[in-house]
Amino acid sequence: MARILLNDVRKSYAGNQVIHGITMEIADGEFVVIVGPSGCGKSTLLRMVAGLEAISAGTVEIGGKVVNELEPRQRDIAMVFQNYALYPHMSVRENMAYGLKIAKLPKAEIEARVAKAATMLELEPYLDRKPRALSGGQRQRVAMGRALVREPAALLLDEPLSNLDAKLRVQMRLQIKEMHLRTGQTTLYVTHDQVEAMTLADRLIVMNKGVAEQIATPLEVYQRPASEFVAGFIGSPAMNIFTVSAAEGRATLPGGAVLPLPGLPRGGDLRLGLRPEHLRPAAPGEAAIPVVLRSVERLGADAFGYGMIEGSDVPLVLRLPGTSGLARGDRVEVAPDPGHLHFFDAQDGRRIEG
Amino acid sequence: MRRTVFPHKLLPWLLLAPQLAITLIFFYWPAAQAFRQSVLREDAFGLKTTFVGLANFRKVLGDPNYLNSVRVTVVFSVLVAFCAMAIALFLAVQAEKIVRGKGFYRTLMIWPYAVAPAIAGMLWLFMFNPSFGTLAWPLRQMGIYWNPLLDGEQAMALVVAAATWKQISYNFLFFVAGLQAIPRSLLEAAAIDGASRRHAFWTITFPLLAPTTFFLLVVNTVYALFDTFGIIHAVTGGGPGKATETLVYKVYNDGFVNLIMGDSAAQSVILMIIVIALTAFQFRFIERRVHYG
Numbered sequence: 001m002a003r004i005l006l007n008d009v010r011k012s013y014a015g016n017q018v019i020h021g022i023t024m025e026i027a028d029g030e031f032v033v034i035v036g037p038s039g040c041g042k043s044t045l046l047r048m049v050a051g052l053e054a055i056s057a058g059t060v061e062i063g064g065k066v067v068n069e070l071e072p073r074q075r076d077i078a079m080v081f082q083n084y085a086l087y088p089h090m091s092v093r094e095n096m097a098y099g100l101k102i103a104k105l106p107k108a109e110i111e112a113r114v115a116k117a118a119t120m121l122e123l124e125p126y127l128d129r130k131p132r133a134l135s136g137g138q139r140q141r142v143a144m145g146r147a148l149v150r151e152p153a154a155l156l157l158d159e160p161l162s163n164l165d166a167k168l169r170v171q172m173r174l175q176i177k178e179m180h181l182r183t184g185q186t187t188l189y190v191t192h193d194q195v196e197a198m199t200l201a202d203r204l205i206v207m208n209k210g211v212a213e214q215i216a217t218p219l220e221v222y223q224r225p226a227s228e229f230v231a232g233f234i235g236s237p238a239m240n241i242f243t244v245s246a247a248e249g250r251a252t253l254p255g256g257a258v259l260p261l262p263g264l265p266r267g268g269d270l271r272l273g274l275r276p277e278h279l280r281p282a283a284p285g286e287a288a289i290p291v292v293l294r295s296v297e298r299l300g301a302d303a304f305g306y307g308m309i310e311g312s313d314v315p316l317v318l319r320l321p322g323t324s325g326l327a328r329g330d331r332v333e334v335a336p337d338p339g340h341l342h343f344f345d346a347q348d349g350r351r352i353e354g
Numbered sequence: 355m356r357r358t359v360f361p362h363k364l365l366p367w368l369l370l371a372p373q374l375a376i377t378l379i380f381f382y383w384p385a386a387q388a389f390r391q392s393v394l395r396e397d398a399f400g401l402k403t404t405f406v407g408l409a410n411f412r413k414v415l416g417d418p419n420y421l422n423s424v425r426v427t428v429v430f431s432v433l434v435a436f437c438a439m440a441i442a443l444f445l446a447v448q449a450e451k452i453v454r455g456k457g458f459y460r461t462l463m464i465w466p467y468a469v470a471p472a473i474a475g476m477l478w479l480f481m482f483n484p485s486f487g488t489l490a491w492p493l494r495q496m497g498i499y500w501n502p503l504l505d506g507e508q509a510m511a512l513v514v515a516a517a518t519w520k521q522i523s524y525n526f527l528f529f530v531a532g533l534q535a536i537p538r539s540l541l542e543a544a545a546i547d548g549a550s551r552r553h554a555f556w557t558i559t560f561p562l563l564a565p566t567t568f569f570l571l572v573v574n575t576v577y578a579l580f581d582t583f584g585i586i587h588a589v590t591g592g593g594p595g596k597a598t599e600t601l602v603y604k605v606y607n608d609g610f611v612n613l614i615m616g617d618s619a620a621q622s623v624i625l626m627i628i629v630i631a632l633t634a635f636q637f638r639f640i641e642r643r644v645h646y647g
Contacts, residue, residue: 052542073548085539089561089645098557099547150547 002063002076002153002186003028004049009058011044011210019045019210021058026154026203029184035197036207037233042190043158045207049188050079050156063153073102078147079156082163084139086131092118092142093127099150117145120179137168144176148183157189161196173199194234198222206230223340228349231273231342237304241273242314243346255311259287262338265352273342276304276317279334288333291316295328305332385626391619410620419596420604420621427600430514431578437518439570442525443563447555449526450533460530467523471581475588478516502590506597509590513598516589517582525570532566533559564644572636579629601625 004026011019019041026032034042047053049060051072059066067075078099086095093114100110118124121141131139140160147155160176161169177200180187191197197204198218206214206221206229214226225231231239244251247267250260264270282288290310297304305318305326318334320326343352395406414420449459466474481489484501493500502508536559544554560567583602586592592599592607599607605625609618 050542050546052545072542072545073550077546079543079546081539081543083537083539085537085543087540087543087558089564098544098549102548102553146543146547 003061004154004186004188005059005061006045006049007059007061009045009048009060010056011041011048011053012056017056017210019048022205022212023058024205024212024215026186026188029186031180031187031189031200031202032205033189033191033197033201033203034205034207035191035194035233038192040207041210042192042205042207046079046156046158046188046190049154050077051075076153077156078150078152078154079158080140080143080147080160082159084131084143084163086139086142086146088131091128091130092123092134092145095131095142096146096149099146103150113149113151114145117149120148120182121145121175136164137172140164140172141175144179148179148185152185154186154188157187159191160189162191162193169193169196176200194236198234204234206233208233224351225273225342226351228271228273228344231344231351235275237276237317239273239275239342240279240316241271241342241344242309242316244270244272246270253289253309253312254314255290255309257288257290257310259289259336261336261341263341265343269346270352271344271346271349273344274336275340276319278337278340279316279318280337282333282335286333286335288335289316291318291332291334293326293328293330293332296320296324296326298322307332388619388622388626391615392623393616394619395616406616410616411624414617414620414624422596423599423601423604426510426596426598427579427602430510430517430582430598430600431575433514434517434521434578434582435571435574437514438521438574439525439567441518442522442570443529443567445522446526446529446533447559449530460526463526464523466520467527469520471520471584472588474520475516475585478512478519478585479589482512502594504594506594509594509598513582513586513589516585517578520585521574521577525574528566528570529563532563536562561645568636568641568644571640572633575632575636576629579625601628 006022006024006026008021008023009019010017010021022045024032034045036042044053048055049062051067051070051074055068059068061067062075062077087098090098096114096117097110100113105113114127115124118127121144123138123141123145126134126138126142131142134142140163143160147157157176161172164172173196176189180200189196189200198221201218203215203217204221205212206226208229214221214230216224216226221230221234225234225239228241232241242254244253244259245268246252246261246264249262249264250258251264251270251272252258261272279289291305291307292310293305293307295306297306299322301322303320303322303324303326305320305324307316307318308314309316310331318332326332344350345352392410393405393407395404395410396402445463449456449463452459469477481487482493482500482502484490484503490500499505500508502512540558540562541554544558545551549557579600580602582600583606586598586600586603587606590598592603601621602625605618605621608614608621
């Protein structure tokens with residue numbers, strides 16, 4: 001168990017900087033998820049903490065010790081890889097015991113720890129099998145077990161669920177969450193899946209192009225996204241974001257409709273963000289956004305209407321009740337929930353507080 | 355696996371014909387000839403041939419020179435196979451670590467394979483010739499009385515070195531390919547699990563290379579037993595005394611130099627049996643420990 005401190009961590013390859021200074025403190029026992037689209041540098045950041053990539057600038061501290069110059073084996077960490085990286089020539093038991101044997105733990109202690117992890121992960125029947133005789137989900141659990149038996153200062157997971165099918169992914173997600181609650185292990189988890197990020201994390205780092213766009217709790221990220229990128233990345237379906245021109249408490253929408261908006265921060269061009277779930281049918285006579293639907297997706301409980309703001313080619317997604325009778329070609333007027341308006345700078349995309 | 359079905363019966367045989375012809379002419383026919391001759395005895399002038407049953411075999415197996423040759427072969431083969439594989443593995447591991455100019459080093463490493471055995475033998479002969487060898491002089495300066503023309507053990511060392519040198523390239527190539535097939539993440543996982551580089555090599559890399567190593571063991575054994583004839587012929591001619599006369603070399607010596615055809619044929623039959631038995635043994639007992647990924 002330990003605290004991890006990232007202090008202005010940077011990475012460059014041959015003079016080309018790919019991670020532009022990330023500073024963060026991960027508290028003892030905290031579950032932090034690094035989330036972002038592929039190529040945003042999230043895996044690289046994790047690998048720098050693990051010691052598999054050199055740190056170009058800044059420092060990484062684990063348990064009060066700067067580890068920049070330490071080999072992975074000296075950092076007291078364990079890691080779960082995306083492809084699990086199980087040793088194919090060793091049985092499940094040997095895979096889990098590998099690190100403990102190197103640490104020269106007494107035999108009885110090794111057996112006890114492996115047995116405990118096997119019970120927790122329901123792997124007892126497979127202990128003597130080779131990895132190739134296991135299913136994807138079982139392999140994933142072995143990889144988890146191998147990391148957990150070491151009882152490391154920090155647990156690092158690099159997209160551990162992305163090779164599993166959808167159903168298994170949900171199961172494993174719950175299991176990982178439960179395991180974290182039980183062990184209280186400081187955990188750093190990389191994923192591109194926003195659902196994993198939202199459900200697992202105590203705090204999120206949303207990364208884009210090597211920059212931490214926002215570091216906050218999942219709810220904060222959802223309610224007050226720090227930038228247009230974060231707003232568009234977190235939430236499903238994605239937030240509707242379009243340019244409006246604001247003056248005197250009113251915003252002119254694409255297509256020409258004018259909407260009085262409380263809390264407009266300033267005049268001029270702004271980016272307005274409205275989540276699909278925060279748009280409701282407008283009362284008669286109320287100022288509203290006119291939308292022409294192009295298709296309606298019915299998911300049972302909910303339906304999502306995909307359309308354009310009337311008179312423009314700006315797409316807009318609405319959440320509708322599952323029983324909604326609306327169909328392609330219908331025109332609806334919707335009003336935004338005044339408590340859930342997001343404004344972003346038209347130039348740099350940063351959030352503007354209303 | 356997908357089965358390809360040809361429209362008629364003739365085409366497959368036609369496609370196989372060249373390989374079959376080569377195998378028949380250069381393997382089965384000579385092998386059959388050897389079997390036939392091993393039970394015959396010819397007189398000194400080649401005028402009369404008599405059937406003698408297994409007499410040739412009894413004579414060969416009772417000959418102390420033959421037993422010496424077996425000993426020489428075991429020493430020679432084990433040394434060549436082991437050294438050629440160990441050095442090649444070491445070099446392959448080192449070459450993998452190089453970041454820049456990898457291709458250049460690899461190409462350099464592969465060159466010796468293109469040198470004909472007799473030429474390679476001559477090269478080593480010249481380098482270590484006791485009177486004018488480039489490398490014989492420094493050896494003498496170091497206080498070693500170097501004379502492979504008289505000292506059997508030195509002669510053995512010389513042919514082992516030449517045969518090994520020739521085979522390293524081949525092994526190197528396979529080991530490099532084998533190393534590249536090992537996923538990087540396994541070694542990263544081992545590093546995080548606390549393994550030092552050396553420990554990770556012996557517990558992860560080496561076991562995962564086993565299919566390559568096993569294949570090379572079979573190939574190198576056969577190489578050391580048969581293909582080294584040219585090198586031995588060029589470097590020592592089996593001498594001094596009979597210190598470097600391997601089984602293959604003795605077959606040649608007895609058959610084509612001393613013209614004792616029956617003995618020589620019996621020896622080659624025995625040799626054939628040894629190689630078949632050895633290969634069968636390797637597949638039966640060593641391959642079991644091989645993990646195919």
